[in-house]
Amino acid sequence: MAYSDxxxxxxxxxxxxxxxxxxxxxxxxxDIGVGVVGAPECGDVMQLQIKVDPATGRIxxxxxxxxxxxxxxxxxxxxxxxxxxKTIDEGLAIKNTDIVQELSLPPVKIHCSVLAEDAIRxxxxxxxxxxxxxxxxxxxxxxx
Amino acid sequence: MTxxxxxxxxxxxxxxxxxxxxxxxxxxxxxxxxNAGSRNHKFGWEAEDAIDTAREQVASLLxxxxxxxxxxxxxxxxxxxxxxxxxxxxxKRPAGETGRGHIITCAIEHKAVxxxxxxxxxxxxxxxxxQPPTDGVITAEMVRAALREDTILVTLMWxxxxxxxxxxxxxxxxxxxxxxxxxxxxxxxxVGKMPTDVEKDGIDLLSFSGHKIYGPKGVGALYVRxxxxxxxxxxxxxxxxxxxxxxxxxxxxxxxxxxxxAAEICRLEMDAEGARLSKMRKRMETALTxxxxxxxxxxxxxxxxxxxxxxxxGFVEGEGLMMAVxxxxxxxxxxxTSASLxxxxxxxxxGVGDELAHSSLRLSMGRWTTDEQVDYAIAEIxxxxxxxxxxxxxxxxxxxxxxxxxxxxxxx
Numbered sequence: 001m002a003y004s005d006x007x008x009x010x011x012x013x014x015x016x017x018x019x020x021x022x023x024x025x026x027x028x029x030x031d032i033g034v035g036v037v038g039a040p041e042c043g044d045v046m047q048l049q050i051k052v053d054p055a056t057g058r059i060x061x062x063x064x065x066x067x068x069x070x071x072x073x074x075x076x077x078x079x080x081x082x083x084x085x086k087t088i089d090e091g092l093a094i095k096n097t098d099i100v101q102e103l104s105l106p107p108v109k110i111h112c113s114v115l116a117e118d119a120i121r122x123x124x125x126x127x128x129x130x131x132x133x134x135x136x137x138x139x140x141x142x143x144x
Numbered sequence: 145m146t147x148x149x150x151x152x153x154x155x156x157x158x159x160x161x162x163x164x165x166x167x168x169x170x171x172x173x174x175x176x177x178x179n180a181g182s183r184n185h186k187f188g189w190e191a192e193d194a195i196d197t198a199r200e201q202v203a204s205l206l207x208x209x210x211x212x213x214x215x216x217x218x219x220x221x222x223x224x225x226x227x228x229x230x231x232x233x234x235x236k237r238p239a240g241e242t243g244r245g246h247i248i249t250c251a252i253e254h255k256a257v258x259x260x261x262x263x264x265x266x267x268x269x270x271x272x273x274x275q276p277p278t279d280g281v282i283t284a285e286m287v288r289a290a291l292r293e294d295t296i297l298v299t300l301m302w303x304x305x306x307x308x309x310x311x312x313x314x315x316x317x318x319x320x321x322x323x324x325x326x327x328x329x330x331x332x333x334x335v336g337k338m339p340t341d342v343e344k345d346g347i348d349l350l351s352f353s354g355h356k357i358y359g360p361k362g363v364g365a366l367y368v369r370x371x372x373x374x375x376x377x378x379x380x381x382x383x384x385x386x387x388x389x390x391x392x393x394x395x396x397x398x399x400x401x402x403x404x405x406a407a408e409i410c411r412l413e414m415d416a417e418g419a420r421l422s423k424m425r426k427r428m429e430t431a432l433t434x435x436x437x438x439x440x441x442x443x444x445x446x447x448x449x450x451x452x453x454x455x456x457x458g459f460v461e462g463e464g465l466m467m468a469v470x471x472x473x474x475x476x477x478x479x480x481t482s483a484s485l486x487x488x489x490x491x492x493x494x495g496v497g498d499e500l501a502h503s504s505l506r507l508s509m510g511r512w513t514t515d516e517q518v519d520y521a522i523a524e525i526x527x528x529x530x531x532x533x534x535x536x537x538x539x540x541x542x543x544x545x546x547x548x549x550x551x552x553x554x555x556x
Contacts, residue, residue: 003467009468017535022544037243039553040538041498042477043461043487047537065537067465112386123556 003070004104010074017079018063022047030054033088033127035119044068044112046076048119050083050091052127059083059091064119073111075116076100088124088133149332149471155356155510156305156333156452157475161402162358162511167382168261168405169360172398174475180395181384198404206350206367207341211378213391214366215400219332220256222351222366225391226258226328227299230248230349231269231375234326244268245296250282250311251275252493253301258332270294278494280299280307284315284433286531291319296328305504306477306490307443308452310334314345321346323353326375332356332364336410337418337449350526354399358511359406360506366390373445403475422450424481424518428507429453436529438542442491442504452508456491456500457525459539465505468528472521477504499548 002053003011015032026032038045051061052078062080066073078099079111099105099113120127152160172194182188196210203210205339216222227247235244236467249261249275258273272290276282282300298320303310310480313329320327328349334340335350336357342350353364368390369375377406380426383392433439454477457465462478477488491501507521534540541548 009466019540023541023546024544036537037554038452040502043498043502043538045553061494065535065540067459067463067464067536067538069478070467072461073464118554120170 001062005128007027007070007074007105010077010103014064014077015075016061016063016077016084017065019047019065020061020063030088030130033123033125033130035122035124037118037122037125038068038115040067044115046072046115046119048076048079048116048123050088050110050123050127052088057087058088060087066116069109071103071112072115074103075105075112076119078102079113079120082094084122090129091120091124094127114135117124147516147520150473150521151471153474153507153509153517153521155513156506157309158186158355158361159202159358159510160512161360162409163404163408165402165405169398171402171472171508175518177397178286180397181386191395192304194401197399198407201399201404201408203409203410205340207337207343208367211343211388212367212370214368214387215395215397215403216364216366216391217362218355218364219330219351219353220364221391222353222364223254223299223328224260224328225366225377225482226349226351226382227257227297227331227370228264228380229390230297230326230374230375232263232378233376234351235269236294236296237268239267242268243270243455244293245270246292246294247271248290248295248298249273250300251278251460252304252306252490253299254330254332255306257299257301274300275495276493278496279447280309280442280490280494281444281447282311282316282339283311283375284319287316288319291323291325291350295323295325299328302329302331303338303449304443304490305333305452306332306488307454307494308449308508309443310338310447310449312428312511313347317346317348320348333449333452336407337451339416340415342369345516348373349377354403354465357406357410360399360402361404363396365403371387382486391401417511418450420543421513424509424513424515425453428509428518428522432457434527435522435526441497442494442500451510453508454491454504456496456504456505457529457543458499458503460503461527462504464532465503465525465528468532469524470522472524474508474509475506477506 035048036075047065053060066076073080093142096113096117149503176190180191199210219244267402335352348369350367355361442454463480477491479487487501
């Protein structure tokens with residue numbers, strides 16, 4: 001299958017690969033939100049971490065690590081780019097369809113974008129839970 | 145010499161045509177274009193002679209009589225003819241009834257065997273799909289345990305197309321002979337690579353195709369035993385009665401000439417080629433599994449074809465890995481590389497976990513694979529796996545000592 005140039009660019013030069021500490025570390029840090037979605041036996045696992053400035057409520061940094069195909073890696077790389085500088089509520093407004101459009105993902109790869117949206121929600125949800133912020137009204141990606 | 149990219153390491157999918165094969169075929173497109181069915185002129189006789197020669201070349205490769213060779217469009221058609229044709233011929237009850245007869249096959253056969261068997265099940269036959277052990281090798285004992293009073297056909301591949309493992313075909317054929325059960329083998333990956341003697345091994349039906357043995361696509365053959373016992377089949381393609389009625393349709397003369405030539409070259413060069421490829425494959429397996437921790441060879445370590453390596457690299461996904469080694473043409477058992485988005489049923493069938501299927505690469509070498517190409521593949525794959533592990537959350541967890549099987553995954 002031929003990938004779009006944007007997917008190839010994100011795959012070959014992934015933005016913001018990494019994490020803000022070990023699994024145990026980030027669990028205890030209140031300024032970090034962690035989302036891990038997917039499963040190894042399904043062939044993709046995305047780990048997204050956001051670092052939020054408590055004063056402004058803005059996401060000052062984001063990191064990802066992904067086990068998956070080229071589209072999964074590109075979707076998570078793009079998600080970290082988009083999250084930086086956004087407030088957590090603005091982050092929640094990112095939809096999988098935006099990712100599909102930006103990366104020109106073919107239909108068989110839409111699940112990668114859904115996974116990225118899930119990872120964003122999971123990371124922001126984790127941050128909110130750690131900081132006692134009530135979760136927003138439940139919303140689900142429509143491509144499920 | 146500079147290496148020409150991309151490097152082709154997918155010979156289990158298909159092989160390039162040997163130039164000697166192309167040369168043999170060429171006259172039959174233009175000058176010698178006759179229909180072998182034209183019995184009354186030179187053009188027809190030329191075609192008939194060419195087919196006779198090809199039949200002898202194939203028969204020498206298989207160790208059979210040339211009258212036992214039926215030309216088809218490829219291994220898929222050969223499998224369909226063998227399986228459906230034998231089931232319909234040896235059925236215990238007529239169409240429309242159940243209990244028409246029992247067939248034994250295996251869960252990790254090629255779809256060109258599984259799907260015909262599944263169709264027969266819908267039409268009133270019973271089937272046992274043997275589950276392979278983790279090394280992938282089907283033994284005579286497993287078949288013995290599955291045989292029933294009403295078993296009419298056993299169909300098992302000689303060597304597996306994904307993992308390259310070799311089943312105990314001669315022993316299974318002998319067992320079937322003792323029990324009076326027809327034995328068919330899909331030998332698509334085996335023929336032309338390994339010595340074949342259907343007479344000595346007591347095989348009743350054997351399928352293979354041209355394009356896996358450096359011949360053209362769109363042509364193959366089915367060996368049909370004529371003596372001890374004489375195997376009969378119900379034809380699946382009706383028409384002009386070519387191929388002694390087993391397979392109607394004007395002969396694919398260019399394809400058949402190519403198949404014959406390819407068979408002859410394989411017969412003469414197989415030993416040297418096999419030894420060379422086996423050495424290459426082992427070198428690649430050893431280098432990759434040493435350079436990369438948590439990697440494993442899929443399928444039996446020794447009972448395998450010389451040219452097919454199948455290796456899983458933990459914590460990286462196969463399609464992502466193939467993208468990283470874009471200058472190596474190979475294949476993966478990863479779900480993302482299949483149209484169905486399901487990981488390889490062959491690797492899943494070994495019971496080694498879906499995760500290993502997702503993380504697997506199949507590298508298959510061939511007639512023109514060089515040591516330089518193997519070196520390149522080893523270096524590129526090692527680099528790519530390390531790069532992707534830097535991006536893999538699973539590798540981090542592994543390094544932190546987290547047992548991935550105990551993690552509660554958010555299933556998608």
